[in-house]
Amino acid sequence: MDEKKIRELYAQSEIDSVYQTLNSSSKGLSSEEAEKRLEKYGLNEIKRPPKQSQWQTFIKNFTTLMAILLWISGFIAIVSGTMELGIAIWLVNIINGTFSFWQERQAQKATDALNKMLESYVQVYRDGKKKQVEAKHIVPGDVFALQAGSKVPADARIISATSLQVDQSALNGESVPESKRTSFDPGEGKYAESNMVYSGTTAVSGTATAICFSTGMDTELGQIAHLTQEQEKVDSPLTRELNRLTKQISIIAFTIGLFFFIASIFFVKQPFGAAFIFSLGMIVAFIPEGLLPTVTLSLAQGVKRMAKKHALVKELNSVETLGETTVICSDKTGTLTQNQMTIHYIRTLNDEFEVTGDGYVNNGQVELNGKQLWYDEHPDLKVITEIASLDNDTSIENKDGQNKILGTPTEASLVIMAQKAGYDIHKQMVKKPRLREFPFDSERKKMSTVNQISDSEAAVLVKGSYSDLIKDCNFVQVNGEVKPLTAEDKQKLDRLNADYARQGLRSMGLAYKKIKNDDAISNLTIETAESQLVFAGLVTMSDPPRPExxxxxxxxxxxxxxxxxxTGDSKLTAKTVAVKIGITSEKARVIDGRELDEMSDSELREALKDEVIFARVAPEQKYKIVKTFQENGEVVAATGDGVNDAPALKRADIGIAMGLSGTDVAKDAANMILTDDNFASIVAAIEEGRTVYSNIRKFLTYILSSNVPEAIPSVLYLLSGGLIPLPLTVMQILTIDLGTDMLPALALGAEPSDPDVMKRAPISRDEHLLNKRVLVKAFLWYGLLEALVSIAAYFFVNKQAGLVFGHLAASGDIYIKATTMTLGAIVFSQIANVINCRTEKVSVFKKGLFINPHIWTGILFEIILFIILTVTPGVQGIFNTGVLGISDWIMLCLIPIPLILIEEARKKLFRINK
Structure with a gap:
C-alpha cells in the first residue's frame, strides 16, 4: 500500500479501528512491546546517505583529468632527462590535491557543526504512565503528548486535541499554521488532513495526544528524504568545463609535440632520440601546470569571502556554478519573506489606522492620518486593541535581543500591534481577567474569551475569519458608539475586505458584546456567546518580505x-508577494499544483519561457520544475529551508539552504548554506562565482600567451633548418611555465571583481572557458606581441656582436647572452601581460593598479627568479643563462611600458565602439 493510501486509511478510520490496526490503545504500549517494535522498525530517524571515506575523498582530488595529465607531464619531463622539473610538476599536483582535500574537509566540518542538534524528547504513554523518551525511540503504536512548542516526532493520528495549531511550513511551505482536531476533514492541499500530524512539523498552540503510525524513513518526511537521496549528484558546470578544457589542451599539446617531432627529423635532420626528447619538452611546455592550483585558489578565495558574508559553501565548485546561474527557483516562506506575520492596517467602518515598524518590533506606532495614536486616544482603536490582546493565547519573550514566540505567528502579530499602540497587556490581563474561553477551531474559524471588565459586567471578545465573524454581528461600533449594522455597512466592509485580499493581505475580524458578570457565565455556550455581536473592525496582516x-x-x-x-502557499498570496518585491509583473501566470499535474512536459517547458509563478506545489513537483528548467538549457539554483525543498535542492545545479530555519534534510541536500538566512547573500555569491570564472579565463589568457613566444623561436629553428639556432632552450621554456609565470598566474585567481561583472548576462552553458575570443587574444594579440619583442631581443644581441642571419651564434658567450635576453624579454613581456589581463574591457588604471597586491608580489618574484637564473654559477649551466649588462637590463625594464599602453589603447577603442 502506498503512502497516500496509508495516510488516508489512518485519517478516515474510526479511532478504535486505528488502535486495532496498530495493536495499541489509548494508554499506549508497554515498555516491553516498545522495545520489540524498536528492534523491528528501527530508530525513528532520517537515515543519511553514506559519505565517502576520507581516503576516497583524498584520492578523488588526485584523479581528475587535469591531475592525470600533470602526472603524465611529470613522467615525460623525467624521461626527457629533466628530473628536477618532473618532480616539480608532481609536487604542484600533490600540493593542489592536498589543498583541495583540506578545503573540502573544512567545509564539511563547518556543515556538520551547523547540522548538529541537541537530542529531542517527547512525552510518551508507556505502561499506562506518561514518561519522557528520546524522539528517536518512538515506535508505531506509541501514544504521545503534544503542547505548544513541541516538535512532532512522527506521523500520527490525533486522539484528542484542544486548540491545536501546527506549523507545517517545513513540509508544505504554508506560512499560516493548520488547525487540528479529532474529526476528519481532508483540507486543502497535501498534509492538510485535520486529524493528522506529521514528523518535522511543530505545534505552535494548544495541546493534543496522538498515536504514531509511521516512523523514520516511513514518515512523509522520510519519503521526501529518500526521494532526495535517490537523485544522482550532478557535476557542476565548472567540473564539466575543466574536463573539456583538459581534453582541448591535451590535443593542442600533443599535436604541437607531434609537429615538432616530425619537423626536427625532416628539417633539422636531428636523430630520432634527440627529436623525441625535444618534442616531449614542447608537450610539457604547452600543458598549463598552474591551471589546477589557480582554479582551486580562485574557488577557495571565493569560499573564504562568502564565509565572511554568512554563506557556507560545501564544495569549491559551487561558487563558480552560481556565476553561471540563469534561474533561481526560490521558496517564499522564510526565504523571500520573514516567516513572521505582521499587522499592516487596523480598519474600522470609517477609519484606517496604519501600523508602522517592520516585523516583530515594538518600536513602531499606530497612526491615523499621519498622527501617532495610543490605544486610548481613539475609542474604536481602544476596543480593537483590547480584543486583540485579551482574546489571545500567545506571548513573546525577548531574550538577548531576539523575540521568541510562545504560540502562533498570527496571534504574535496582534501582541506586537498592541505594543505599538502602547497597550500594557500584562497589566490589563490582571485588571480584566479571563473567566471563560472557547478555543479556535477550523469549523467556526473563531476564538472567543469572556473577560471581566467590572464587578457587574463582563465582555465576550471574539476574533476570527471576517467572512465567518460578520455573520454573527448585528451591531457595529463607530467612534465609540454602537449602532445597528446595516446592509450598506456590511457591503462597505465586504468591499474593504476584498480590497485587502487583492493586496495579498489576510484579514481578521474582531467583535465583542457586553454581558452581566454573574453565575450565568459558567453556563454560556458557544452559540449564545458568539451571537448578537458588535463588529469592532478588521486587522490586516501578511508575512512581510525580507527588507533586503x-x-x-x-x-x-x-x-x-x-x-x-x-511555493506551497496560495495563488493569490504568491502572486502578490512576487509582484510586490519585483520578481514578476502583474501579467505573470500563476500555476498551482493541480494545473501542474495536468500539464504535459512540452506544455511546462513552454510555460517556463514566460513569466510564471508556482503555488500550492508538492515536493515532487518542485523537483519537476527544476528538472524541466534544466532541460530548457538553464543553469538552476534552488533555494529553500523546508523538507519539501530538499529534492529540488539536490537536483539543482546548486542548492541553497537556509542555515537558521532550514531543516537537516534541506541542508544535507544543498551545496551551499546561508548561515544568516539572508537571500541577499545569494547575489554576493553570484558575483563571487562570476569573478572566479572571469579570473580563470584571465589566467588562461595569461599562460597561453607565453606559449607563442616560447614556440616561435623553435619554429624559426626548425623552418630555417637550424640556421637560426634555438633562441630559447627547452629548459628555459619550462622555467617560464613552472617558474616565473606561476605566482603572477596564481595572483590572477585573487583578482577582485570587474566593475561591470554584475551587469553582464550569465555565461552561456554553450560558451567554454577556452573559446575563440580567448585563443585570439592569447595567441594572435598578446602572444604575437610578446613573440616580436622576444625575437627582436635575440637578434639585437647578435647584431650588437656583428652577427647576421646565416652566421648567428650557436654556442659560446654570445649565444648564451642571446638566449638569456630572449628569456628575459618573455619574462618582462609577461609582466605587462599579467597587468593587462586583470581587466577585460575596463582600463586597468581605472580599476586600480595596486588593489591586488598579489600581482606585485608575483611580479617581484619572477624578477628575482630571473636574476637568480642569470647570476648563479651552478644554475647558469643548467638553464643556459648568463650575466646581462646594465644596458640590457634597461631595455628589459622598458618592455612592459609600450605593451601596457598598446593594450590600454585597444580597450579604449573597444569601449568607444561597443
Whole structure:
C-alpha cells in the first residue's frame, strides 16, 4: 500500500479501528512491546546517505583529468632527462590535491557543526504512565503528548486535541499554521488532513495526544528524504568545463609535440632520440601546470569571502556554478519573506489606522492620518486593541535581543500591534481577567474569551475569519458608539475586505458584546456567546518580505538572472508577494499544483519561457520544475529551508539552504548554506562565482600567451633548418611555465571583481572557458606581441656582436647572452601581460593598479627568479643563462611600458565602439 493510501486509511478510520490496526490503545504500549517494535522498525530517524571515506575523498582530488595529465607531464619531463622539473610538476599536483582535500574537509566540518542538534524528547504513554523518551525511540503504536512548542516526532493520528495549531511550513511551505482536531476533514492541499500530524512539523498552540503510525524513513518526511537521496549528484558546470578544457589542451599539446617531432627529423635532420626528447619538452611546455592550483585558489578565495558574508559553501565548485546561474527557483516562506506575520492596517467602518515598524518590533506606532495614536486616544482603536490582546493565547519573550514566540505567528502579530499602540497587556490581563474561553477551531474559524471588565459586567471578545465573524454581528461600533449594522455597512466592509485580499493581505475580524458578570457565565455556550455581536473592525496582516529582498531581486535582474517563486502557499498570496518585491509583473501566470499535474512536459517547458509563478506545489513537483528548467538549457539554483525543498535542492545545479530555519534534510541536500538566512547573500555569491570564472579565463589568457613566444623561436629553428639556432632552450621554456609565470598566474585567481561583472548576462552553458575570443587574444594579440619583442631581443644581441642571419651564434658567450635576453624579454613581456589581463574591457588604471597586491608580489618574484637564473654559477649551466649588462637590463625594464599602453589603447577603442 502506498503512502497516500496509508495516510488516508489512518485519517478516515474510526479511532478504535486505528488502535486495532496498530495493536495499541489509548494508554499506549508497554515498555516491553516498545522495545520489540524498536528492534523491528528501527530508530525513528532520517537515515543519511553514506559519505565517502576520507581516503576516497583524498584520492578523488588526485584523479581528475587535469591531475592525470600533470602526472603524465611529470613522467615525460623525467624521461626527457629533466628530473628536477618532473618532480616539480608532481609536487604542484600533490600540493593542489592536498589543498583541495583540506578545503573540502573544512567545509564539511563547518556543515556538520551547523547540522548538529541537541537530542529531542517527547512525552510518551508507556505502561499506562506518561514518561519522557528520546524522539528517536518512538515506535508505531506509541501514544504521545503534544503542547505548544513541541516538535512532532512522527506521523500520527490525533486522539484528542484542544486548540491545536501546527506549523507545517517545513513540509508544505504554508506560512499560516493548520488547525487540528479529532474529526476528519481532508483540507486543502497535501498534509492538510485535520486529524493528522506529521514528523518535522511543530505545534505552535494548544495541546493534543496522538498515536504514531509511521516512523523514520516511513514518515512523509522520510519519503521526501529518500526521494532526495535517490537523485544522482550532478557535476557542476565548472567540473564539466575543466574536463573539456583538459581534453582541448591535451590535443593542442600533443599535436604541437607531434609537429615538432616530425619537423626536427625532416628539417633539422636531428636523430630520432634527440627529436623525441625535444618534442616531449614542447608537450610539457604547452600543458598549463598552474591551471589546477589557480582554479582551486580562485574557488577557495571565493569560499573564504562568502564565509565572511554568512554563506557556507560545501564544495569549491559551487561558487563558480552560481556565476553561471540563469534561474533561481526560490521558496517564499522564510526565504523571500520573514516567516513572521505582521499587522499592516487596523480598519474600522470609517477609519484606517496604519501600523508602522517592520516585523516583530515594538518600536513602531499606530497612526491615523499621519498622527501617532495610543490605544486610548481613539475609542474604536481602544476596543480593537483590547480584543486583540485579551482574546489571545500567545506571548513573546525577548531574550538577548531576539523575540521568541510562545504560540502562533498570527496571534504574535496582534501582541506586537498592541505594543505599538502602547497597550500594557500584562497589566490589563490582571485588571480584566479571563473567566471563560472557547478555543479556535477550523469549523467556526473563531476564538472567543469572556473577560471581566467590572464587578457587574463582563465582555465576550471574539476574533476570527471576517467572512465567518460578520455573520454573527448585528451591531457595529463607530467612534465609540454602537449602532445597528446595516446592509450598506456590511457591503462597505465586504468591499474593504476584498480590497485587502487583492493586496495579498489576510484579514481578521474582531467583535465583542457586553454581558452581566454573574453565575450565568459558567453556563454560556458557544452559540449564545458568539451571537448578537458588535463588529469592532478588521486587522490586516501578511508575512512581510525580507527588507533586503528588493535590492537582491533588482541585482538579479541587472545580472540577467530570472527569479521564479515556487511555493506551497496560495495563488493569490504568491502572486502578490512576487509582484510586490519585483520578481514578476502583474501579467505573470500563476500555476498551482493541480494545473501542474495536468500539464504535459512540452506544455511546462513552454510555460517556463514566460513569466510564471508556482503555488500550492508538492515536493515532487518542485523537483519537476527544476528538472524541466534544466532541460530548457538553464543553469538552476534552488533555494529553500523546508523538507519539501530538499529534492529540488539536490537536483539543482546548486542548492541553497537556509542555515537558521532550514531543516537537516534541506541542508544535507544543498551545496551551499546561508548561515544568516539572508537571500541577499545569494547575489554576493553570484558575483563571487562570476569573478572566479572571469579570473580563470584571465589566467588562461595569461599562460597561453607565453606559449607563442616560447614556440616561435623553435619554429624559426626548425623552418630555417637550424640556421637560426634555438633562441630559447627547452629548459628555459619550462622555467617560464613552472617558474616565473606561476605566482603572477596564481595572483590572477585573487583578482577582485570587474566593475561591470554584475551587469553582464550569465555565461552561456554553450560558451567554454577556452573559446575563440580567448585563443585570439592569447595567441594572435598578446602572444604575437610578446613573440616580436622576444625575437627582436635575440637578434639585437647578435647584431650588437656583428652577427647576421646565416652566421648567428650557436654556442659560446654570445649565444648564451642571446638566449638569456630572449628569456628575459618573455619574462618582462609577461609582466605587462599579467597587468593587462586583470581587466577585460575596463582600463586597468581605472580599476586600480595596486588593489591586488598579489600581482606585485608575483611580479617581484619572477624578477628575482630571473636574476637568480642569470647570476648563479651552478644554475647558469643548467638553464643556459648568463650575466646581462646594465644596458640590457634597461631595455628589459622598458618592455612592459609600450605593451601596457598598446593594450590600454585597444580597450579604449573597444569601449568607444561597443
Amino acid at each position: 529582498i528588493y535590492d537582491a531581486i533588482k541585482h538579479c535582474h541587472d545580472a540577467k538572472i530570472r527569479v521564479v517563486m515556487v
